[in-house]
Amino acid sequence: MYLAIDIGGTYTKYGYYQSNGICLQKNMIPTVKTNKETFYHTLKTLITKEVEGIAVSMPGLIDSQRGYIHAITLLPYFNETDFCQEFSSLTHLPVTLQNDAKCAALGEMWKGSLKNVDNGFMIVLGSGIGGTYILHEKIVESKHYKIGELGSFLIPTSNGYSNFGKEYNAVKLIHDLSDILKCPDDGQIVFQQLTSSHQAMQYFEHYCLQIATMIYNLDYLLDLDIVTIGGGISQQPFLIQTIQKQFHDLRKQYKEDEHEPVIKACQFQNEANLLGALYHFHTKKGG
Structure with a gap:
């Protein structure tokens, strides 16, 4: 099972997915805007023992191969942050990161309105x-x-x-x-x-x-x-x-x-980000 997370301006959406994109459960929480430590702690509470990997969607200028945030207006405390390395070291799980608009497109390319x-x-x-x-x-x-x-x-x-x-x-x-x-x-x-x-x-x-x-x-x-x-x-x-x-x-x-x-x-409206984050995870990790 995989945890997909989409960071938004007001809410952070998350879902537990099978590798084929079947959603087992999804919900949302308020987006943490105070500091990096509280942000990481809040996301860690979403991890269950069944989670094998974490796929994150976030706005900003993002190097998705490295998992590095160059700039993000929404959460400026993450500017110039090696996000995947930091969050993976805290969770001991593989973590991927991709820009939210690109995640939305990936989700629609995988299963929705942009397929083929x-x-x-x-x-x-x-x-x-x-x-x-x-x-x-x-x-x-x-x-x-x-x-x-x-x-x-x-x-x-x-x-x-x-x-x-x-x-x-x-x-x-x-x-x-x-x-x-x-x-x-x-x-x-x-x-x-x-x-x-x-x-x-x-x-x-x-x-x-x-x-x-x-x-x-x-x-x-x-x-x-x-x-x-x-x-x-x-x-x-x-x-x-x-x-x-x-x-x-x-x-x-x-x-x-x-x-x-x-x-x-x-086709998938605001769930497209979660699906695209999951697709990016499996593409990057080769699973």
Whole structure:
């Protein structure tokens, strides 16, 4: 049995898996943001005597072969950390580490919406925005681990510049819509009430237009066959439908060719990260 862990901005999801990807049990806990020692201690409590290895998914610039974190905005105390070596020495178990957006793509390539895809891109909408480029059925890696990190793209704002992921992540979207709707800061409730407010719908459509514009530009850069949307919010069909509509409207107005990539939700939503972490573990460990 293997323990797969996905570190998120609010929650850390985890699951116990067989090697074939069958989930035996999964749950979540609040993400530890205080210090490295408490973080490691909390993860150690998830280990049972049946666990043979630990597969971790985490945002940031990560050397997945070495298991080294170069930079992570979410948990800055992990910047420049040999994560796998440290955690393995504490647990006496093999540990692997991969960027969360790449894990999501690996999970979908293994069992979901990106299986047998030759040229595609996965966008993960969560507490930030992650991206992964797939070419010839493989994730494209780069020397400095930055390829696909569209959340770091600079975009103009009224105050200068900001990051695409900071301005258009899913957590901020739900929070801002809950303020407009005067409802709890909960995605399910927000989407239930969304169409009742003209102001909320305008804000939501603007958000989807920004995602669609990014996809439009990525397609001209990479000539994509498919773009999949991941993260917990991807389970909302209205989000996917609105992004699709905004993309098609852009194409009608500005298109220069006939090809359009397919835009769809990923199959495993936020479980894709756990599946991809497990797949990376077995690929790296050869098991």
